[in-house]
Amino acid sequence: MATETNMEEEKRIDKAAYVLKAVAHPLRIKIIQMLNDNKELNVSTIYKNLNAEQSLISHHLINMRDKGILDIRRSGKNIYYFLVDSAVSEVISCIYKSKVLN
Numbered sequence: 001m002a003t004e005t006n007m008e009e010e011k012r013i014d015k016a017a018y019v020l021k022a023v024a025h026p027l028r029i030k031i032i033q034m035l036n037d038n039k040e041l042n043v044s045t046i047y048k049n050l051n052a053e054q055s056l057i058s059h060h061l062i063n064m065r066d067k068g069i070l071d072i073r074r075s076g077k078n079i080y081y082f083l084v085d086s087a088v089s090e091v092i093s094c095i096y097k098s099k100v101l102n
Contacts, residue, residue: 019088022067027052028060029092031081032069036089040073040082 023032030050035041047057061081064070069088073080
């Protein structure tokens, strides 16, 4: 029988896997890096900088927003995306530093 502490740890592990899956795409990693460097950006700026279709970038942004990684700020007709927590970009940075990539 699982203890309450074990169940809480399982929930944390499941959430970690959920977040890692949500960012496990090259475009999503690039978007996260851009937002980490610029604090917030609109869709047009993101897709132009990544040289990708606006619909594709919008799909990734919406997916990461739905999963709680990004949020938005509206200003008139513009929607600006930003990271909810910079720790996500820190995780990506740790992966870059790991021996797995070297």
